[in-house]
Amino acid sequence: MQPGTEFPAQTFRVTRADLVRYAGASGDFNPIHWSDRQATTVGLPGVIAHGMLTMGLATQAVARWVGDTASIVEFSTRFANPVVVPDDDKGTEIVVIGAVKKIFDDGLVQIDVTATCQGEKILGAAKALVRHQ
Amino acid sequence: MGRVYPPTPPYEVGREKIREFADAVCATDPVHRDLAEARAKGYSDVIAPPTFAIILSQNAGQQLVDDPAFGMDYSRVVHGGQTFRYERPIVAGDHLITVMTVEEISSRAGHAFLTTRHEVATVEGEPVVTIWTRLVIRGEG
Numbered sequence: 001m002q003p004g005t006e007f008p009a010q011t012f013r014v015t016r017a018d019l020v021r022y023a024g025a026s027g028d029f030n031p032i033h034w035s036d037r038q039a040t041t042v043g044l045p046g047v048i049a050h051g052m053l054t055m056g057l058a059t060q061a062v063a064r065w066v067g068d069t070a071s072i073v074e075f076s077t078r079f080a081n082p083v084v085v086p087d088d089d090k091g092t093e094i095v096v097i098g099a100v101k102k103i104f105d106d107g108l109v110q111i112d113v114t115a116t117c118q119g120e121k122i123l124g125a126a127k128a129l130v131r132h133q
Numbered sequence: 134m135g136r137v138y139p140p141t142p143p144y145e146v147g148r149e150k151i152r153e154f155a156d157a158v159c160a161t162d163p164v165h166r167d168l169a170e171a172r173a174k175g176y177s178d179v180i181a182p183p184t185f186a187i188i189l190s191q192n193a194g195q196q197l198v199d200d201p202a203f204g205m206d207y208s209r210v211v212h213g214g215q216t217f218r219y220e221r222p223i224v225a226g227d228h229l230i231t232v233m234t235v236e237e238i239s240s241r242a243g244h245a246f247l248t249t250r251h252e253v254a255t256v257e258g259e260p261v262v263t264i265w266t267r268l269v270i271r272g273e274g
Contacts, residue, residue: 012159025150025157027188030207042208042271051212056158056184063183069162069222070174072183076216078267124214 001109001132005100010061014049014083015091022053036087049083054094054122058115061096062128065111071131073108078124083117092117098128107132136235138196143228143256144189151181151225158182171224178225186217190251190264193233197249205247205270213246214267220260228256236265243272 019033028050031038039047055077063069085091095116102110113126148168155165160182163170171179197205223229230253237248251264 018157022157025154027191030210038208052184052187052215053158055215056160056182059183060159060161063160063162069160069164069183070180072219074216074218075183076214076265078214079212 001100001103003100003102007061007065007098007111010057010064010096012057012060012094012096013091014053014057014085014094015089016047016085016087018091019047019049019053019085022050022056026050026052028052044082045084047085047087049085051079054079054083054115055126057094058096058113058123058126059128062098062111062113062130065098066130066132072128073131074129075127077113077126079122080124081117081120081122083122094122101127103132138193138233138235141189141193141231141233143230144192146181146223146225146227146229148179148225151179151185151223154185154188155182158184176222176224180222180224183217183219183222185223186219186253186262186264187215189229189231189253189262190249190266193231193251194249194266196233197235197247209271209273211269211271212267213269214265216265218263220262223261227261229253229261230256245270245272 023029033050036046098111098113101112108129109132111128115123152166164180197203198207232252234250236250239246247268249266253262254260
């Protein structure tokens with residue numbers, strides 16, 4: 001790994017069933033993640049994915065790139081745009097790419113992460129710090 | 134601002150909860166499911182995917198929803214951003230206590246912005262992860 005190293009894109013399909021699964025696993029039952037009625041009431045176009053599901057998938061992309069989940073010592077992101085998940089079998093697709101930004105003197109590696117859905121950036125300033133052996 | 138909430142009751146991290154969460158975030162590393170694999174890597178039990186820690190933040194954050202002095206309307210809450218800084222992975226069998234501090238509250242363009250910090254440690258006092266959760270509480274109208 002050196003600054004500029006790019007990692008292969010990781011693609012994740014997200015359907016309504018995945019949102020229900022994430023809601024149950026995480027305990028986040030905010031209705032904007034399962035009810036179109038509630039989502040549109042608060043001004044959203046429809047049911048959206050949990051930001052933490054998106055972050056979870058982005059974290060998994062990093063884990064696969066570096067080959068060791070536990071080497072991730074920090075992960076930080078903003079949620080830039082909602083991921084709208086239609087009520088059909090196909091759902092939507094999240095694409096995660098990343099590149100090494102910097103290697104610090106203490107050996108920590110900063111990986112900048114970009115996640116998009118339908119061509120739009122869904123995470124802002126997403127970055128991971130990983131311990132590199 | 135700067136308000137520190139009382140420590141949460143201990144959260145017991147379960148193996149099956151870790152597996153369930155790993156399935157939900159497509160975490161394929163065997164250390165989340167396979168005890169032998171986790172032990173071979175030096176852990177006492179299976180380890181949680183990194184974002185599993187959000188469960189601790191959510192549980193502690195419930196105090197803001199329940200606090201009449203704070204009066205947060207959950208239906209107006211949007212997740213603005215999230216940071217995790219790990220001392221070590223969360224391991225099945227951990228009993229975790231979270232102390233939440235309101236780090237920042239501000240108001241811009243009719244919306245409120247709230248940052249909470251969550252210090253997660255074992256009941257024995259070993260620090261595990263620090264979590265910053267940034268929420269936007271959307272104004273009415």
